[in-house]
Amino acid sequence: MSVGRDALREFWASKVSKMGVALLVLLVVVSVYVVLTYPLDFGLRYWNNPAYWADNPKAVPPEWWNLFTDKKLPPHVIKDFHEPSDVRDQRGRRILEYVYSFDFQYDEFPSFLSISLNNVTFSSRRPPRVEIFLDRPDNISVRLLRFTVTGPRPGEEAPYFRYVEAPNRVRITGDKNVFSALSAMLKKYYGLSIRPSEVGEIGAEKVAFGEPSGDGFKVLRGRYVLRAVVTGYDEDVDVGMLRMVVGGRVYGFSGTDTLGRDLAVGLLFGFPIALLIGFLTSTVTTIIGAITGVISGYMGGKVDTGIQRLSDIILNIPLLPILIFFTFVLGTEIPRLWVIIAILIAFSWPSLTIVVRPMVLQIRESQFVEAAVAIGAPRLWIMFRHIFPQVAPFVFAQLIFFTPSAILAEAALSFLGLGDPSMPTWGQILETGFRSGGVYIGYWWWVLPPGLLIVFAAITFVLIALGLEPVVNPRLRRMK
């Protein structure tokens, strides 16, 4: 159809449209990726489950932040061992040794140290013993911690399985025994007497990775070896997985929040949600608006008066307070996302009705419609064949134009704490960031990216709408 092709060419001719379409493609590609790779219950099972994020550093900026600062911050390291580095049998004991050697050349201490054990199996009545050693660049070696796996309970039959459901996670830098070990180390090698509780106050990671300097500690750079030694008393002893974590001060692409959640993961999940809200809301809204507009304009009479009155009233109601009210009152029973979408639709369609109606009135008066009546065309034929094609480009432009409003409205509600907890959105991430005081402390990586993404999604549609404007607005078109 040549009218369509002309319109398309005109649309494509503007830089704005091209930019908009490029951004839209990006949005859709990311969303498809997320939909294909994320579990459906991502929100409840992962995002809002603190245990899942336990091994992450809390509230640290993204890794690339190092490029912009003089102070090099250590990245986050997670080392998983499915097999021990070394296995020895010694006097009836089996010793599993896990070794992680790393070069530490940063200006800041790690944020923490932790170790986790998964799926420990043994069959002797005496449970395996676990020891953690740290070998420092200055050739000091400290045994940080020693503990035993929970022993057999009365009546329990070998083999014994431990830490199957959840790993046994030991936060080394938060353990009192570690404080004592470090206190002893300071006494022995530096002649400093610092009580274990004081080590805790200074921060175990500072003592472990530093050397005394003046009043405090400075980073001791060089090669460290973190060793975990599991000593079993039978040949069956086995550790399914052992994880060592050297907590970083930067993390991933987007940093983490105060719960240690990887913000990049949450932000990515926001893409399909934003598109869903935007498209679903605007599509249904424009369909209802276009249909009521065409009916109201073409049928006239009581139907018309009724639709007009209703539209007039709805349009005079401020949207956000009503959204707040409904989401608050109904959100406990129905998933909030659906409440938001439903209310947005219910209160937005008249804005399209009132613009489509006069257009239809005008088209109805136009002579080709009258000619169609004179030829004997039925009402529905006229509405579909003659009237709808005339308003369609405009309605389509409205659909695009309305999309960012829906995205922004959801973001606003989320920001007010009315987001859907089962579906993390950009607005919600921003809200937690804001509520945790992120703005006042300077957690820029937490509050800026979600806002930027909202702007990005919204501007995509604004650009496309701007590109469509000369195509659908005959007045602008005629000027060419």
Next chain:
Amino acid sequence: MGVLRTIGIRALTLIGVVIAVLLMLVIVLGVTGLSDKMLKAIADQILMEIRQGLAREIKDPEALKAAIEQQRMEIYAAFGLDKPWYARIPDMVVRVMTFDLGYTRTIKSFTGSQRVADIIWERLPNTILLVTTAIAISAVLGLIIGVKVATRPGSRLDRVASYFSAISFALPTWWTGIIFIFVFAFYFRLFPFGGMYSAPPPEEPLARFLDLLWHAALPVTTLVVALVGSWIYVTRTIVLNTAQEDFVAAARAKGLPESVVRRRYIIRVAAPPILTNIVLGLAGSIGGAIITETVFQWPGMGSLYYQAIFSLEENLIIALTFIFTVVYVAARFILEILYIVLDPRVRY
């Protein structure tokens, strides 16, 4: 005569809107059982006071229990709690209208009252102060820039303004506010993070006023940035369209200087439709204000919403929803009267 009639019709529509919103609120509350919960809370509060009085008079525990039960029945009946929710609609409508919605659980007014009405009335002026200032500034800026841009379509200024409008449409108000806090409060430390006055507020009136200005600067700017883009856009479009009208060409042919043509033939004629569009955008500015207040902890009704949601104060939320509707409807009404004054064609 004709003018009064037009105004009357508008007034009727807007009263219809308020009634529709009231009914909607009350019905939703009734259906979800929230109205029962709220009324019970008010009734139980009263009952507790009575119980203390009765306990002093009646010593026999059985008789006391019976007397209290008797009182409870009476009070519940007085509140209509013995009837289904739809029978209470008129009563509830009156309650919402008068903000007679009982007491809050935790939120207090500045003077310490926990009555919903007290809390709301105290904060209303603060919101109006913020919003009207922002709207006035955006209107002036939007008109000036929009007209200026419209006289040079296609120029660099025009393009910049168009891009700015597009971006401002896509910018969530609150995020702009957060950016401002980041830059001007956190980084440069030029403005306060939020609030309306320093703590403690200055005693001397002038100092107090300056303190208010200093605190208002960021929230007002935030709202202006959110509003002014669409105003520029609307003004530009309408002025451009008006400038193409025949009577403008006629005015030029009459040898009127460009300033007169612009003022009397373009801006004056474009003013009513610009105003209409601004009226349509008013709802957006109310939404923007709610969130801006939250971001800047401005002690108005918007930040109250946030607190109320957080502490699950449903009666406050109802009252706020209603008063925002009323404020919005009142503002529209004022602007529509202005429209009638401006455009002789609607004076029938």
Next chain:
Amino acid sequence: MAVLDIVNLRLYYKTLRGTVRAVERVSYRVEPGEALGIVGESGCGKTSMANAIMRTLPSNVEVYDGHVIVDGHDVVRMSEEEVRRKIRWRKVSMVFQGAMNALNPVIRVGLQVAEPLIIHEGMDKREALEIAREKLKLVGLPPEVSDRYPHELSGGMKQRVVIAMALVMNPKLVILDEPTSALDVSIQAQIMNLLKKLKREMGLSMIFITHDIALASDLSDRIAVMYAGQVVEIGSAEQVLLEPKHPYTQKLLAATPRLRADITPEFIPGAPPDLASPPQGCRFHPRCPYVMDRCRREEPPDFEVDGGRYVKCWLYGEEG
């Protein structure tokens, strides 16, 4: 001295389709007290002509040259500001096509009529309104009309207001651009009578732009026929109407349906050319019944035929 002397006027616009040659080397004069009718079909450049005289040009003008001499001033060479102060409404005023759109909807009619006096003469508002009321009376409107808004008036009344507006500064020349095309015949006749009366009583010079050659005869002492941006024939009303020389004029007259005679109207096959790409040679040649080879190659000059009449046609080359 002529009220208006136009010499070799050209007016081109730049559009997406290319350069539109709306007025192509046009020359004519208007003598005091004379009415010149400019007749042509839609898109022939007659409205551009009015704009060129008033120098109210759109922004996409590409070429604007030649001479438009009004009372000794050459409008083409004056500064914009000078034209505004010295020419517009003082020397030349205009009655616009479609009066419904030529009036500002939010200003009372009286003030719109009086406005040029206030601006140009610095006259007091009350005094200017008094003169406006007088002019309204002159065009047959009651003085109360002065306080009305345009939407409260009928089409015929608005047209009269626009005429009163054109007269308010007593200009030498009034350009009437299709002043009746939006009106019914009976109202058109009233307006034409009014214009005749004004011309007679005030000795006004007029340029009457219309698409209707029959209507042009109602007012014009001389008639210029325009085709595709050019004046193809100009002469006295008698010469042009009774003995048309240019084939286009002849055909245009033949196409005018006669009410009182049994001459069946004819038509000119084809359509006027696009002014962005006019034909080579004579612009009328693709539709001309007498077309010759020369017409296809060379553009004819203006040949003077029987005293004071000019025809742009090779048919009259030998005689000229």
Next chain:
Amino acid sequence: MTDLLRLQDIKVYFRSRAGLFKTVEVKAVDGVSLSLGRGETLALVGESGCGKTTLARTSLRLIRPTSGRIIFDGADITHLPESELKWFRRKAQAIFQDPYSSIDPFMTVKQILEEPLILHKIGSREERMEMIARALEDVKLTPVEEFMGKYPHMLSGGQRQRVVIARALILRPEYIAADEPVSMIDASSRAEILYLMKELQERYGVGFLYITHDIATARHFSDRIAVMYLGKIVEMAEPRELIENPLHPYTQALIEAVPEPDPNNRFRERKVIPGEPPSPINPPPGCKFHPRCPYVMDRCRTEEPQLQEIKKGHLVACHLY
């Protein structure tokens, strides 16, 4: 021979809102009777707002009259529901004034011409193509293949109007109402379209109602002329008789107002009727023309004159006769 179309005392009143509660009645057509023979052309002449367009639309049953009867081919179609009008819709067609809005801008010429055939389930695909080609040849839009695929915006005003004529003729109707078919076409091409219509009308024997404000074209292209003023027919006669011997003061004034290309025009003032037509909301009592009539009598102010035959084939509604 029976008449093709008979309108009997047609009244069309519209309700128009005037404020919130008040509605007013607009008497667009106020008691018109006329008949049209097969193959005859009747011109309906009047100024804007006189009700001529409303009457034409009523004759096509696009509007239901408030009262009166429409009889087509001997059948009363005044109150038939749309579902029983299909045969009438095939036999009666319309041509409208504005060639820019009377065809759907989103359809090709082929689609425009095919629509009536599809709606009336006429012919197979091939037969329809043939009929479209013939119709385009009829209106001289050749080569046919080239025009079929064009969209309206690629055509000139005259070409569009030819498409409209082709659409009206493709169903081989018996009656066509043409509402100002040439008023938006340039003077030099106007006659061309009118000749084309005349030629086709004679070839296919169509009854034609020609609505116009231009009494001069009506003279040349019609068999009878009816003059309308404010919802009524005030005079009806054959063209030459009407123009040479107009009886009604309004007709006289109308003819007087039409200029001819005559250099002497500028030396004389036309006799004009003062004022403008009153609003059809509040028409004057008695003869509707009386407030502007130069020969007004007392009787005219109270009593409405009836249309009566003064001499053979010449009808007038005026108390002077």
